[in-house]
Amino acid sequence: MIDDAMTDPDMTVFVVDDDAGIRSSLVRALSLRGYRVAAFASAVEFLDEFELGMGGCLVLDYGMPGMNGLELQRHLNNMGAQLPIVFITGHGGVPESVQAIKAGAVDFLEKPFRQADLIARIETAFQITRELRQTQARSEQQQARFGRLTSRESEIVERIVENPREASSKEIASALGISPRTVDHHRARIMEKLGVKSLAELIALASR
Template sequence: MTQNQLTVFLVDDDEAIRLSLSRALAKRGYRVEAHASAASFLAAWSEERRGCLVLDYGMPGMNGLELQARLNAMGATLPVIFITGHGGVPESVQAIKGGALDFLEKPFRQAALIQRIEAALDLARGQETARQDGQRRRALFDRLTAREMEIVERIVERPAETSSKEIALYLGISPRTVDHHRARILEKLGLKSIVELIAVAKG
């Protein structure tokens, strides 16, 4: 994922700040999407839209902390950086406890914000890589039959009991049948050993 495929979402009710930050970030090559309210952002955003959120704390209606809480309740993983001219220590503590990467007080140096944005986008890239890896793993395991998945689950649950005889005893089938299934599982997943299978299944 390249930087241009990620979006810096900027939510601030102060139009002057939205315009100045949007221009400054765009000049540095970032894709920026600015919103004047939390409601506007929520109406436009979805989990598939990756990047980071630069969020003002003190907004009318739903404030920054309330938006952060809403995103957390949705299970969103969008990295959040707070900017504020109103918040104090309790608000910053609450924001960080809620998972925010930082809480910058206005006025702040743009260089400091850029540094936080880069860290947030690095995190977003890592999240996207993990998501894609998870999708690939699920696609691989979707190729297995119900019986093969039963054997995989038993191997992962009891890695010390992975012999064909032990699995056969648990499932009530013959060790030879287990051997056949194990060979098919490794072939379908493109793996060479049970050790690899356990690592992929747990990954």
């Protein structure tokens, strides 16, 4: 069940709980707060609709029949999913909560919990998602910039990064069997393509 109310068109609160009453209550409360909500009665139902890249967070019941919350968390981690999880449970203990947190959960709330506490955890999870997306976007931009380099230019960058102290045009030219003037030409093209103005900027960019 998906509610069209949303604070961010790309962010969804996924609720997975086998208790129909709790699911309905959470959907109602979160929708009134302006969140886009998708609710599922089991981990299997959720996985049937979930796709990598979906943003937001997962409000996940720990003690469901079949695949339980920790098993779903493990499955998502193995998939490489970057979906922050807020666990909710009526009978979880300290070992379970520690295990969930160690595996990357935002928090582990015991029922009954205050709505304000859940909202706070969801906002934390959303912020984590935003930061992950920003990091991914920067990484993709960097890959695109380096993808514009020729194989020779990439080789020169690799030598500069691996040993900055021996990165003069003369030293690189000697190692590659080309002239220093040719290296100078390649270095100028590298700087232009990567949008950097100094060797220090180049090394910092390549080391990210």
